[in-house]
Amino acid sequence: MPAFVGAIDQGTSTSRFLIFDDQGRIVTSHQVEFEQHYPNPGWVEHDPYDLIDSAKTCIEHAVRKFEDLGNDVSQIKAIGITNQRETAVVWDRHTGKPLGPAIVWSDSRTAETVKQLSEKSDKGIDAIKDICGLPLRTYFSGVKLRWMLDHNPHVQAAHDEGRLLFGTVDSWLIYNLTGGSKNGGLHVTDVTNASRTMLMDIHSLKWSQDVLSFFGFNPDILPRIVSSSEVYGNIHEGSLSGVPIAGCLGDQQAALVGQKCFQAGDAKNTYGTGCFMLFNTGDEPVISKNGLLTTVGYQFGTNKPAYALEGSIAVAGSSIQFLRDNLKMIKTASDVNTLASAVKDTAGVYFVTAFTGLFAPYWRDDARGTICGMTQFTTREHIARATLEASCYQTKAILDAMNADSGRPLKTLKVDGGMTNSDLCMQIQADILGINVDRPQMRETTGLGSAIAAGFAVGIWQDFEQLQNINSEDHTIFTPKISQEERNAKIKGWEQAVERSFGWANSS
Template sequence: MAKKYILALDQGTTSSRSVIVDEKGVIIEIEQQEIQQIFPKSGWVEHNALEILETQVSTLKKVIEKANINVADVIGLGITNQRETTVIWNKNTGKPIYNAIVWQDMRTADVCEKLKKEGLENHIKQTTGLVVDAYFSATKIHWILENVPNAKVAAAKGNLLFGTIDSWLLWNLSDRKIHATDYSNASRTMLFDIKNLCWDETILAALNIPKSMLPEVKPSSFHFGNYILDGYKIPIAGIAGDQQAALFGQACFRKGEAKNTYGTGCFLLMNTGTELQFSKNGLLTTIAWGIDNKVYYALEGSVFVAGAAIQWLRDGLQIIKSAEESEAFALEVEGENPVIVVPAFAGLGAPYWDMYARGAIFGLTRDTGKNHLIKATLQSLAYQTKDLLVAMQHDAEIPLTSLKVDGGACENNLLMQFQSDILDVVVERPEITETTIMGAAYLTGICVGLWKQEEILSHRKIDKEFTPEYTVEKRDRLYKKWLKAVERSKDWID
């Protein structure tokens, strides 16, 4: 019998990747291409949706070639994606009518303020589990319809389709036959009723968004359609937003289990089971995944700028040549670092939700050098995670004894040790840190019968545990300095 494989796609904020996973849950090959970041104005972030499609299909084909496997042995295709990023395209031509507006984009802050003034804030929170913020897809759709010539007319005629990145890829990979998304991505649009599992008419009406534009919503582990490659049908059988996929990939299947992903942003999710749990402390309630006729929920804290702050050191300040260098430079700083960096380049996410905050550096003295800035930027990821965990534990009332971590920055030992120190919990780094793409692979493999969910637990192995070393006094003192810096960075723009 020939071995069977899962092909998983990970369309992220900075790159498109494809991997081949074998029957044992081992990644045997990976292919990646970066995508262009477009910044038309201050606070605006866009991607070229056609470039996203092109790079994703290119990596898909190259990874099969590199793995030297037969297409016939690929029994399922899964998709995980940057969430909230918004694409609107003409269903007749297949062309986007505007660049994809990225989740980091803050141009619709004024639309959010208008929704609040109209008294919709509570309805949106109780219906979607989200706060009113430019982060989510809803106001991005509204902006495109209002600002692209003839868009409203085309939408009214039923000629336009909206999708988050998963929907855009699915529509194209299925030969323009399937316009759908999964529960996890739908729950990030600020348009989806996460209790009744349907699009909310009240919010659609408030933003003048025709329902005909929206995709069908399906479970995360589900046969959406087929991708035909070299004459072979590959079932597209798993879709989840990147953070929910990482939660699944970390095997956080039980209520109270949590993971933190250090990617472009930083995302802490805790599985809260099959019952909705709303936050009183600035966190989001979101759908984790739909599987086996059940919907699972999670509490989520979102930090907008994490790994992107390391990119800023590399590309903006040009004081490092690669992200990997940051650890060595930071280790040159002995003792406590007097500098604090608040990387609020796109406002502050949870638990603050301040669209008008901006990045700031505190504690500069005459002897401050680049190493201090690098270390402070790394530490900002851990401080922001602490903000999320404090809020999460207040909401869930579940003491966290360990934190599962993944994403590129979790390879940084200095950062992971500081994370453990400032949280006072054990930090677990798995051997396979590609948990986002593994989550998509697992959801797909379960759907096509390759694995059972309980088998996935045996796939997870720990690479390294970091245990806290700080005294209570030191931890509290440092965290108070961080909180003071955050307060001073808020409401920077009138």
């Protein structure tokens, strides 16, 4: 009987469950969009129950479709999990109930917390960077937890009384899927997600007592750190009851695996709610001198980990949602391509989509969304095109930083994610980068990556050589079509627009 692997892909705006065959092909899937909460400017929250309930719903619907295709659920040998990273969840170890909303990775309420923490060290925002590979920024879940302790008395009381459990979204999902508080749910996280908390020593792959003391956290609140590919436990109930959960990766690291970036020097860029470029640096961490992040790329079982440099963009696909939901310029996400294709350029308009600040390589929490260069000639078509270009310009800034840190300029960029469905956007990206952009036919590489990790753990695949033919056909290569002179002029305009976005946020 053919073997299959499932993958929960729990993202920032949707949850989905995908089922892959042993050739890495999607057999079926189901997706659910869930509510985003914005209680204050710069705040982004999720209901933790929405995260687990939407994942369970997707599993049940996808399994039903799988069986309707003539398959048997017993053929699903394992599932992997991939998730939005840095989003912080806290719950009570006795009841299993959340102690507040999940604070999402893009939330910027912790600006003052970051300021206070950076003042504790002569190194400022780099106070613990040598240990964890990350600067003190609003992005990471450690500062979100510190904010919760300072502002939510229920969280503080649970911490003081030994009832608090903390985790990123992977921990919350695995805890609930393996039984929760009533049935011995597991409290674990993999090395890739742990590397985004600021609390793990990037060298030893263990929680750092020095960093925990710096933040003021008790170690008993933390999940156990595991590899990205091993059997953690079995699903407790539902259609997949008894099926092992055997792979776990933060979504961007999962895409690195799904794009088969297994060699030092390989890189990929994922265009989802945000946009994230990862560059495989091999089995030693590289601390960036150009505003990038040092992270764990993946670790399969007891093998050495692969590390990566990462550049993160807070807003990519969510800018298209902004056009749809806030400005009512479009009815569906795909409409942005129709508008943007109707004009040959933006007529000098730039849209810096810094809704909650700018991430790498700028790292400006005080930046806010800014549209520059509008005239009476400007139309919604120009703004739609400028929205697509925003992610492409920020990707260029990250690539320049990555080339400087690595010393080996990238020749081709592998891409995936929802925005890559737009041929126009990917052509703009190749034009702005000045290098080829390589898009695979199947763009669900985050789900594929976690499925690969789970498949390795249960023996469906034994080595990376077996993966060479997976998702390797019908790639589209976008090549640059503008001159270097035109490219330089466009980038100069973008840099001027970015400068004008600085300083708008009131950190208090």
